[in-house]
Amino acid sequence: EPEVTQTPSHQVTQMGQEVILRCVPISNHLYFYWYRQILGQKVEFLVSFYNNEISEKSEIFDDQFSVERPDGSNFTLKIRSTKLEDSAMYFCASKDRYTDTQYFGPGTRLTVL
Amino acid sequence: GENVEQHPSTLSVQEGDSAVIKCTYSDSASNYFPWYKQELGKGPQLIIDIRSNVGEKKDQRIAVTLNKTAKHFSLHITETQPEDSAVYFCAASGGFKTIFGAGTRLFVKA
Numbered sequence: 687e688p689e690v691t692q693t694p695s696h697q698v699t700q701m702g703q704e705v706i707l708r709c710v711p712i713s714n715h716l717y718f719y720w721y722r723q724i725l726g727q728k729v730e731f732l733v734s735f736y737n738n739e740i741s742e743k744s745e746i747f748d749d750q751f752s753v754e755r756p757d758g759s760n761f762t763l764k765i766r767s768t769k770l771e772d773s774a775m776y777f778c779a780s781k782d783r784y785t786d787t788q789y790f791g792p793g794t795r796l797t798v799l
Numbered sequence: 800g801e802n803v804e805q806h807p808s809t810l811s812v813q814e815g816d817s818a819v820i821k822c823t824y825s826d827s828a829s830n831y832f833p834w835y836k837q838e839l840g841k842g843p844q845l846i847i848d849i850r851s852n853v854g855e856k857k858d859q860r861i862a863v864t865l866n867k868t869a870k871h872f873s874l875h876i877t878e879t880q881p882e883d884s885a886v887y888f889c890a891a892s893g894g895f896k897t898i899f900g901a902g903t904r905l906f907v908k909a
Binding site for chain 2: 690719721728729730731736786787789790792793
């Protein structure tokens with residue numbers, strides 16, 4: 687069964703550094719999402735992406751965040767200058783054009799020191 | 800802003816009993832309501848969903864009900880098993896945005 691994959695599984699970085707989290711959505715999917723989950727808390731919507739542009743973003747998704755689909759398979763989340771409070775699990779999700787079902791990847795645990 | 804309230808935060812049941820988790824949403828534009836199960840160290844996995852034009856949906860031991868007027872929706876798990884133990888999230892979606900509830904940690908005691 688096709689699945690969403692994410693790399694790396696764990697990223698440790700120093701405060702102020704840039705990080706790029708990578709996702710490979712399911713191949714025929716057209717809608718892409720990033721979510722974040724701070725340890726023990728709920729899943730929070732960050733951004734949705736369709737047709738090579740952002741469809742919607744939350745108030746969390748400020749100027750420090752950006753997303754890109756650099757080629758036909760990858761979908762990336764960049765955090766320009768990480769803060770301690772960016773430490774969280776980051777989940778990528780994708781869906782096709784026919785259903786509402788979003789398929790989540792296993793997540794990247796980001797630790798900012 | 801949009802919000803989804805989920806109760807209870809923790810639920811402990813005996814194996815074989817039923818479990819009910821309730822959610823309330825605020826955004827009238829929400830038209831799709833998925834439920835996710837999250838096991839430790841993994842991403843959320845869809846277990847059942849319902850659209851706003853349907854009042855109830857069932858899939859084996861899992862059912863979801865939706866009251867659009869009251870903006871309530873609920874997850875019902877019957878004949879619970881230890882492997883049902885996990886965190887369950889409800890969510891409400893309209894357009895390109897999905898808002899999650901705070902989660903319910905379900906413990907099923909053997």
